[in-house]
Amino acid sequence: MDAFLVLSALAEPTRLAAIQIVWDGGEHCVCELMESLDATQSRMSRHMGVLKSAGLVVDRRDAQWVRYRRNPDLPRELVAIVDAAVAAVESKPQRAAA
Amino acid sequence: MDAFLVLSALAEPTRLAAIQIVWDGGEHCVCELMESLDATQSRMSRHMGVLKSAGLVVDRRDAQWVRYRRNPDLPRELVAIVDAAVAAVESKPQRAAA
């Protein structure tokens, strides 16, 4: 679980979108994320697996569902990366000289 | 120049290392970065090209060298991502429950 893994995990549109949703602190099942992000089941499941192995989220079995939520034990430095990424995506209409 | 591009640019070890160097605000030629990061010339040049097209750095011709430095016009939200990434890499010895 290091910075590089976190950055790699975030560097994919569907995962970045999923993190935004999950970052609210609540629990979200795969089926909900699939629907919100218009992704197929296997696609969504794999992406969540990547986020999980990067340490960004944790999962929990709840009957037939698997609930994902942000990992509360993620080191501060890594939380900062995700926070910044989420904030940047949300403040989308940005622009500046390049 | 958006969050996704920035994250993708940072999600590569050599580029992440290069950003750490360049993030000091100073100017650095490709030859210096090559040496510091033990990368070949074409590899280093291409990576800097990626960082440049992500808007993270700007370049300047100086005689036979090309000096790269961090883009002073990078939007705040994106600077925050890079700052967080650099900080996380520097505080490397981190650990936590997963």
Place this chain on the structure above:
DNA sequence: CGCGCATATGCGTATAGGCGCATATGCGGT
């Protein structure tokens, strides 16, 4: 104006990563 240093880039190759499909697994209800 020819040479050498620094950098960029075209090209072919190798590898990583994302996807869909089919199937396996976990779990509750009947």
Place this chain on the structure above:
DNA sequence: ACCGCATATGCGCCTATACGCATATGCGCG
């Protein structure tokens, strides 16, 4: 025990991306 819903995963395919090599380009100098 069986069935169906939710999720995970093996597999093959396809695209993106990183790399090295060779070569092109920019620039100062003699």
